[in-house]
Amino acid sequence: xxxGSEYIKEIESYFLTLAGEGIMLSPIDYSLIQEWKKRxxxxxxxxxxxxxxFSETGTKSKGAGVPPKSLKHCVSYVEKCIEEYGPPxxxxxxxxxxxxxxxxxxxxxxxxxxxxxAKNQALRDYYIKLRKMVLGLDKAGGANNISVIMGxxxxxxxxxxxxxxxxxxxxxSIEAEEMIKQRARYMTKGAYDESLVSFRNExxxxxxxxxxxxx
Numbered sequence: 286x287x288x289g290s291e292y293i294k295e296i297e298s299y300f301l302t303l304a305g306e307g308i309m310l311s312p313i314d315y316s317l318i319q320e321w322k323k324r325x326x327x328x329x330x331x332x333x334x335x336x337x338x339f340s341e342t343g344t345k346s347k348g349a350g351v352p353p354k355s356l357k358h359c360v361s362y363v364e365k366c367i368e369e370y371g372p373p374x375x376x377x378x379x380x381x382x383x384x385x386x387x388x389x390x391x392x393x394x395x396x397x398x399x400x401x402x403a404k405n406q407a408l409r410d411y412y413i414k415l416r417k418m419v420l421g422l423d424k425a426g427g428a429n430n431i432s433v434i435m436g437x438x439x440x441x442x443x444x445x446x447x448x449x450x451x452x453x454x455x456x457x458s459i460e461a462e463e464m465i466k467q468r469a470r471y472m473t474k475g476a477y478d479e480s481l482v483s484f485r486n487e488x489x490x491x492x493x494x495x496x497x498x499x500x
Contacts, residue, residue, distance in 0.1 A: 293318050293326055299332050300356060303339045314356040321363070329435040330370050334363030370435070379387050392434060407448075415441045 296318050297310055321331050338359040353359050373494045396416040401407035416436045446454060 292322050293329055295487050296321075296335070300335055300353075303335065304353065305335070308354060311355060315361065316472050317356050326363075326367055326485040327370075327435070330366050333370075333435070335359045337366065338362040407445075411441060427482055 293315065297380070298313075300310070301308060318331075335356075336354075338353050338361075385412060393416055393444075396412050396419065398407055399415065400412045415437065418441070419434060422433060422437075446457070
C-alpha cells in the first residue's frame, strides 16, 4: 500500500486534480484519508470512489449536479467501492473464518456472471480475457491483492478503449476533457470562500465540540 505519506499525497493530488484550482483539503479531509489508511483500504479503491463521485455529479442533468468540493462529499462513493471490491484487509482478516476465501475469491465468479450477461461479443471477450488474467494471479500468488486486481482491470479498460474505432475514441476523449473543464471552472469560482468556510467549520467543531456526522 506504500508509506503513509505517499498514500495521503496520492489521494490528495488526485482529488485536487479533479476539483480544480483554488481548493484546499481541510483537516477533516486529511482525517478521512488517515482513517482509510488505518483501515488498510487500497488507495486504488479510494481513487475509484473519488472518480465515481465526480463522474456521477458530472452526468446529472444540467444545473442539478454539484461537483464535490471536499472529500467529505466523496465518502459515500468510496464506501460503496469498498463494498464492491471487498472489505479492507483488516476487516477481511477478521471475517475470514465466516467467509472462506475472502471477497477476492468472488472476483472470478463475478466475472463469470458478467460474461454470461454480456450484451455483445466485444464486452464478452473483455470479461473473458480479464477473468483469465485474474485466475492467473492464483499461480503467481497475488489473488488476494485487491490493488493488483484493480491494476489488471485498469489495463484491460485501456486495451478495450484502444480497440474502439478512432471516431469513438475521439468522441469519448472529448467528452471526458469537457467534464474536467466544466468542473475546473465551477470549482475555481468562489474557491477561496469555500475553502475558508471549510476551515472555519473545523475550528468551530474543535472549539465547541461540534462533531462531524460522517465520522
